[in-house]
Amino acid sequence: QLQLVESGGGLVQPGESLRLSCVASGFTLDYYAIGWFRQAPGKEREGVSCISSSGDTTKYADSVKGRFTISRDNAKNTVYLQMHSLKPEDTAVYYCAADWRPYYGGSYYLPFEVYEYDYWGQGTQVTVSS
Secondary structure, eight states, X not given: OXXXXXXXXXXXXXXXXXXXEEEEESSOGGGEEEEEEEEOTTSOOEEEEEEOTTSSOEEEOTXXXXXXXXXXXXXXXXXXXXXXXXXXXXXXXXXXXXXEOOOOXXXXXXXXXXXXXXXXXXXXXXXXXX
8 A cells, every 4th residue: 555654743943944754655756756745724735845756856836945955765765855944934734745757768747736646645744933
């Protein structure tokens, strides 16, 4: 059974850091693009960052550029989201998601929309408050 499990969320003060982890079980992440998304109360789920199956290509939402870094360790079947300089507006449930998208060479389309991802974790809460 394909499963994604997020961890690392918590309550932090503005300016602090957190690192989220997304661990896959039941399948290998090697051929999947992975996205991090978040959903705040009363708002739609939005893309935060995503990374290609090879790890060579990444995307970030404008609101997190320069503060968040996505990375992956395929040997550990894990994708990370390092978050620095957290702001109250970063408060949300953070989800990781997987989309089957191996790299065969040449151009590579990295999805960044909610509807483009097939497998989702249950989410981890991040709260930034003083």
